Amino acid sequence: MHASFLLSLVASITIPIRAHDPLSEQHIFGQQEATWLQKYGPQIDQPFSGPLSFSHLPYARCLELEETKFDIAILGIPFDTGVTYRPGARFGPYAIRSGSRRQREARGYTMAWGNNPFAEGLKIIDCGDVPVNPFDNALAIDQMEVAYSTLLRRPLATPEKAKGTNTPRIISLGGDHTIVLPILRALNKTYGPVSVIHFDAHLDTWRSYPGGITNQSRVTHGTFFAIAQxxxxxxxxxxxxxxxCKLGGEEDIENDEAVGFQIITGDDIDDLGITEIIRRIRKRIGSTPVYLSLDIDVIDPGLAPATGTPEAGGWTTREVKRILRGLAGLNFVGADIVEVSPAYDNAEITGIAAADLVHDFLSMLLSDRPPSPSKPEQREEL
Structure with a gap:
């Protein structure tokens, strides 16, 4: 047969579309009078669409809507006028939420944790941002304290599922690290003095910076722990x-001890290993109420460049995530991730890393103990 005849024969063959096939074009496009809900079902946000809330969580203006209850709140604190080098962390809450767009309740299970924090029966919502004043730091710090205290006094949404607490917990999205001072002031009203697990490249326990001659000028993202003490x-x-970080000398370490901290250095991850770092943190904290504060610059700037005071030689994202899993079961009263400054980011890698760490925070807050690592023999060989 000639090739032209074969082509005309193939072109003349048609496969009939079965009208009863729910996926057929005749079925789909033949319902032009149907409403969206009738034809396609609920309006589901794609990972790249919809209102911007953390992991597509329900969003509420919790500070304004006093009837809103929750068990865990995501709270943005877009303050960055306490920085000593590169500003821009006021856009951190936006960047972290944007980095979380591929995370959602329906796909929240992780093999590392062995759970889905959104499926544990607790009400987790995004409470939006504290509308901090960008011109007056004293006013802004008071606004942050009032906002945090307001949410801490909110009754739990599911008290029957609370594990020994009547107080909701808040995961804060900074903002520069100064936000921890008003947070600690708010927590003190409920818990008294708390221990702090502080992931950072820097001590943040300095007493003041040169030129800080007023009380308010002492309050920066590098002095807030000293003031808290x-x-x-x-x-x-x-x-x-x-x-x-670089230090002024041994006197900085002596002052750090006086503020109440022990130090695990960046190099210790090589010399001690992750397991020993976890053991030392847990031994130091014990059963005390503990607040976790994670500066994104604890991660090497090659993996998280979007931060105000980058320091070479940091930990990897995977190492930090592994340490967080080892801290589950401690008496956490809250957590934050700070110093994400997206103007210095590349392809959103810092915002995505920060959002993933917040997902770990959720699992950490809801776990009674560290997850058991899967054994190699339990995994099918490739």
């Missing part, structure tokens, strides 16, 4: 993790 907000059982 002076105010009796933190206990003498706190610990740093990942420290590697």
């Amino acid at each position: 002076e105010e009796g907000l933190i206990s003498n059982t706190s610990i740093h993790a990942g420290i590697r």
Whole structure:
């Protein structure tokens, strides 16, 4: 047969579309009078669409809507006028929420944790941002304290599922690290002095910076722990993790000990290993109420460049995630992730890493103990 005849024969063959096939074009496009709900079902946001809330969680203006209840709240605190180098962390809450767009309740299970924090029966919502004043730091810090205190007084949404607490917990999205001072002031009203697990490249326990001649000028993202200690907000059982910054000398370390911290350096992950770092943190904290504060610059700037004070030689995202899993079961009263400054990011890698760490925070807050690592023999060989 000639090729032209074969082509005309193939072109003349048609496969009949079965009208009863729900996926047939005749079925789909033949319902032009149907409403969206009748034809396609609920309006589901795609990972790249919909209102911007963390992991597509329900969103509420919790500070304004006083009847809103929750068990865990995501709270943005877009403050960055306490920085000493590169500003821009006021856009951190936006960047972290944007980095979370591929996360959602329907796909929240992780093999590392062995759970889905959104499916544990607790009400987790995004409470939006604290509308902090960008011109007056004293006013802004008071606004942050009032906002946090307001949410801490909110009754739990599901008290029957609470594990020994009547107080909701808040995961804060910074903002620069100064936000921890008003947070500790708010927590103190409920818990008294708390221990702090502080992931950071920097100590943040300096007493003041040159030129700080007024009380308010002392309050920066590098001095807030010293001020918190002076105010009796933190206990003498706190610990740093990942420290590697340049110091003025031994006197900085002596002052850090006086503020109430022990130091795990960035190099310790090579010399001690992850398991020993976890053990030392857990031993230091014990059963005390503990607040976790994670500065994104604990991660190496090659993996998380979008931060105001980058320091070379940091930990990897995977190492930090592994340490967080080892801390589950401690008496956490809250957590934050700070210093994400998206103007310095590339392809959203810092915002995505920060959002993933917040997902770990949720699992960490809801777990009674660290997840058991899967054994190689339990996994099918490839």
